[in-house]
Amino acid sequence: MKTVLIIGMGRFGHHLTNNMISLGNEVMIVDKDESRLEDLTKLISNIKIGDCTNEDVLRSFGVANFDICFVCIGTNFQSSLEITSLLKELGAKYVISQATRDIHAKFLLKNGADEVIYPNRDSAEKLAIRVSNDNLYDYVELDNEYSIYEIPALRQWLGKTIKQTNVRAAFHVYIIGIKKEYKTDFLPSVDYVFNVEDHLLVIGKKKDVDMILKCMS
Structure with a gap:
């Protein structure tokens, strides 16, 4: 579970x-327009109304206490830039800001954003799943059941081969690739030895990958 501020x-x-709420995170939401918050009052209790370009308003939220702060303002780039910068000045641990153009992304990254996203509904779902688990680097949904996940190797797999760990039988997933920095080895041999830098590309059902991720926590 993560503590999250969404502006x-x-x-x-x-x-x-x-x-983020459906994944069990603790969420606070903020907007200066009260009408944008009304439909969320039944879903969440931690709701604030305020202009986050005002440093005193932003400071009152205790932004340094959140694991992640999101700046989801797409219609006013100046406000997005100011809020992103203020969040970092006030000690925010990790700031993810919304951008609509590449030039906006560059300015946001230069002014405090740790990460920039380009919004649509699908990316909101994907982003929520990814940031809710430190051991899930990325994933691609294939259909309602199967996805490709990028995850680290379990600690007990390190120094052993794919054959020795018998990942397929133990967790019902298939290892289709091993990523190392900028190179990916697809369809690795069963004699491949896992090491700590590996990012594994596995294909499987969500419930089976969740079992692997639980073993990492």
Whole structure:
């Protein structure tokens, strides 16, 4: 579970809020327009109304206490830039800001954003799943059951081969690739030895990959 601050309740902010809550995270939402918050009052109790370009308003939220702060403002780039910068000045641990253009992304990254996302409904769902688990680097949904996940190797696998760990039988997933920095070895041999730097590309059902991720926590 992560503690999350989401600033800006436009379409993307709404989707992100719903997904973060469904994954069991502790969420606070903020917008200066009260009408954008009304439909969320039954879903979440930690709701604030305020202009986050005001440093005193932002300071009052205790931004340094959140694991992640999201800036989901797509219609006013100046405000997004100011809020992103203020969050970092006030000690925010990790800031993810919304951008609509590449030039906006560059300015946001230069002014405090740790990560920039380009919003749509699908990316809100994907982003919520990814940031809710430190051991899930990325994933690609294939259908309602199967996805490809990028995860680290379990500690007990290190120094052993794929054959020795028998990952397929133990967790019902298939290892389709091993990523190392900028290179990916697809369909690795069963004699491949796991090491700590490996990012594994596995294909399987969510419930089976969740079992692996639980073993890492």
